[in-house]
Amino acid sequence: MPAVSGYKTNEHKDVAEKLMPCMVVLVKYVPDSWSKRILTEDFTLDRENVDAVMDEINEFAVEQALRIKEAHPEEGWEVVALTVGPAGSDQAVRKAIAMGADRGVVVTDDAIAGSDVLATAWALNNAINTIDDVRLVLTGDASTDGKMGALPAVLSEYRQWPAVTSVKSLQLTDDTVQAERITHDGVWELQASLPAIVSVSEQADKARFPNFKGLMAAKKADVPTLSAADCGIDPATVGLAHAATAVTAATARAERSRGTVVHDSGDGAAQIVAFLKTEGFID
Template structure:
């Protein structure tokens, strides 16, 4: 089966993340990594490939340095990649991102399954996978904590606030995965070396047949009207162990409603 994995490069959550004055992400302010949830999506794709055969293609939309995140996915074992990069994409909202990604997916032959994370750790819309499915006219199965493919059918166990429900759809389909889906593998040395030689097609909007007016700041249906820096962390409470330290910590946790 041919699987596409939507992989986004995001600011490392361990670094200080900042917005620019225009409300867009200041990408130069922090280290950039492959979003962890996308590592899980890649892992799921690799397990499906190991069970059913086929190929795994990474699709990523982002600036030049997104190639680092793409190489990470390739070093885990993905076969090939499409990097959608175009100046006109700057300022895209979730709808624009979905339109652009759907165009890029359209350049991959005979796609059976599109995998994504359920929420990116920077934008946090948790909307792009369902929007991609809408643009492509495919079923969307979101928030999967377990995924199986049998014949031409995909089944997921979907996690909701009210419990877990089972969803089934005919392939091709779009599935977004949650953090309980699996533990992603570490790239091996051999995988890292092999990734350097794997094919990454860098495409523009024109290459994927998407109108520049439908994406980027020009095509955005939503806008950032304000942003407030998060308040500095307050100093913690220090418990001195005078023999009753354990009880004091327990009382603190009870007061915070943590236990």
């Protein structure tokens, strides 16, 4: 893996120019949650015949990145939205730019199509390496089309960076990220040294709405599209054919049927008790 450097050399000067520290926010173009999701013949999700949007969980991550940038104006943080996906995925990046991200990068290549979480994380890892001075990577904690929640941890392993996952909020102090995670067991205060990877949960503050200026900036933005080769990705390490697992059969979920309606004519409680006994919920 190429080293991440904080300086670049200008070949026309004898001095090193300090780069802007960069936050990369991983965004994903997914089928709208209101769309009917179906599988193709190779058991991958049909992404062509549905309405697609930037995954809502990514909006929380973009919001946290923008808050960090606004809290440290003197450091000149740059927020870069990055996605790996099919044609049209630039719309997810443009949504992030409309919210306030500085720029975006899209990686799309037929060789990557059908990648499992291991290969997707590998593709993202290589794509991150094309961006200068990345010190923080932010993600959602689980995509709505996959629901695995494993990508931040896998990416952490590839990059050998600490991962702070499923957090409600975060802030930077010097070269340390501090975050709060809330679970049923209580509130956890977490921290890690930069560079680091942070996944943001739906408990985080709601994302801002893009304003007119942001929408226009997103529309006009030059969003570069990279191939697998541009990122140094070996096709033999990604794609459906090289996935660690394979789906061989799938059954559509049955249509939801109407439940039992109890009309209470004085014996409603008895009807409910009888139903619970029949279903084995009570003795």
